[in-house]
Amino acid sequence: MGEKISKKVYAAILATGLMSFSGVLVETAMNVAFPTLMKQFGLATNTVQWMTSIYLLVISVIVPLSAVLKSSFKTKQLFVTANLLFFTGLLLDGLAPNFAILLLGRGIQGLGTGIALPLMFNIILEQVPAERIGIMMGFGNLITGVAPALGPTFGGLIINSLGWRYVFFFLMPLIILSLILGLYGIQQKSKIVKIKPDFLSIIFIAVLFGGVIYGFSNLSSSKLQSNLLPIFIGLCALGFLLGRSKKLDQPILHFEILKNKSFSVHLLGFLLMQLCSLGNAFLLPNYVQLVNGGTATLAGLVTMPAGIIGAAMSVVGGRLYDAKGARLPMITGVSLMAVELISFACLSQHMSNLVICLVYIIYMTGMGMTVGSIMTNGLASLKPSQSAQGNAFLNTIQQFAGAIGTSLTSAIVAFSQSQYGSKGAYPTAIGTQHAFIFLAVLAVCLWLMFYKNVKTEGESK
Template structure:
């Protein structure tokens, strides 16, 4: 680790370049949700089919991210970045000119490969090349880049779809992708040693089956009977595959995912915090726009504009949380952030049956301030609990779980609301279902605070 107090310009450029790829990935994901009704009409498809625009992307990302440690060991960082950026651009163009829905899914899968490669690169570069005294701030800055995307994605999507059509969503991302490519080629430098490690194909197959089963199963929770192959069957297949993967990985010297890291209780505790925060955040990303549109009878564009200030606040507070970590250690920003989250979630529990748009916006800002403050800090503290050699594997685990937590959080929230809407999709049923979902998130935040008190140290190692 570089001990200089100054962050080199090339390191900043490398972080921005890799962050922009992840930013574009989230923008497409959140903006395209607004375009679902248009796509359903244009391609004559149903709701459960159109949702595969998101599901196929998350599935591919979840399969590729676990390979990050292996890819980083076998290939130069710059080559990986160029491959990721090129694939993402190919996927974007593919979707922009798609003549049918199958081509759109193909483009989204290609984008998922690009994002899956690039997402861990940003945090690997930060952990390797940023001095310890600036580590928290830079991790927060990295989270800021990706954190802005969910804030502006829905409103940007609504604006573009309303005025120019859904294809423009893809083409408008070409300029930032071009900027990312230039910055990456200039700024990314090789710091780690390259050594050829053979890819274990059996592990790769098990990873694919694991996430295919789990993502597919949880994505169908709200639309299919739980006792069906589409839900319980798929989840069971995923659980069997991950059990075999864990047993198999313990036999390998260089596993794709090193599950031995979970023997480190401090790291395991941070992983649990990280996972539950992601579930809460993606649950909110589904619940609040849904509530604004169905209960308060507003448009999708209005819903996007109402949640946008909170997203921006969360993104801005990410580097602030990092600065607090650099000065005072990780425990204070994590507990303070979790406390803000708890205040917001319990407020939503008590007022869920009758919330105005203004009240939703204000309470959600509190939640996102807390979430933004702690996310980068949790990652930094988690990786600091590992040795330098283990950090790439730890980063891969965190980024892998981030994708799965997003799918699971959205699915559980949708399932709980759908249970209340079983007889009729009414504003009253949606409000009650949302309240029940907020109660589940309240349980999660209590666990987050309890685990944080137990495992988060006052100072980084």
């Protein structure tokens, strides 16, 4: 059956995966806490969602540096730094006296996750035999994929029984376990070649993501012109970044790999999928609470079965990829995602908790089958020397799209609430329906793109 995977490689993947797991667990657990935080701090929906957006924004700025960091520092050094940063962020959030400190802690967690997240996939690409990369990418996504399943329930139970601060305290032992596994398992396989990151490029990346995310996050809270300006500034920063990168021998992001059509299609598909997924994860727990009048714990229990099934399906998708190629898991998976979003777009003014639970399973089954195959097949279209850069692009897009997905869907809901002058059940249901219509359109576009461009077995591998 080919070369074996060592225990140390498994430990290294588990160590880095646990950090990503913890990041997603906090994110989804705190999504359930949004109504609680809104009451405690007297904030609107689109303000509280910065709990997610600031975290994803920081990751979006750090992840593009991953290829430079991987080349310049030992993997174990990067992991330990990331681990300690994440632990510090958890401690700060657990003790936060106000919302500003809460956001600061989330930002520090983003620094840790931004460093750690690409490490897992880099380890898989470097240290796993080619014929088993699909299944190991599935295993890596299984670790992180369990988090959205457990997060809402974990968050609901903790918030209702002990308070939202304990969401952060309870994750500290997991981060310590991750540190122990990483110290044991992470090995250095690539040579260290010091690359000095271009400071001006980092500034452009920060302005790009900051401007776009800020603009989208405030779409419903002020005049349109005031939100278009930061988006415009962000897009200008992208132009400057592209121009700057062409002049550098060692740019932070090698944009020439986007000339590879297959990789670009997978990258765009990954963006659309994350928009849909984070939007879904924001809308459903809030619907259970604000429209159906459920508790935070109930919101978690309603979404948990789908998350567990989705995580398990990531391994199934990996096996299908190794055995049959990319087309079968990707087309099947995206079809299921589109079915769920179209169904919720039709039903979302009148959805019972049971309907939400059952229909959401369809989406998470599809997403689980698809996510690892998109990443693996996209990276397979690149030269081995471009893998770290391709990984940087994929992880950057994943976090950036997640932030935009949360921002857009929360803005659509908040806009409806402001039109009716209430955050009650009916305005929230109307806003949720509009948001699902938007996500359903994205899912149909994603299906059409993959149907046309993803090759049959053997052609793209």
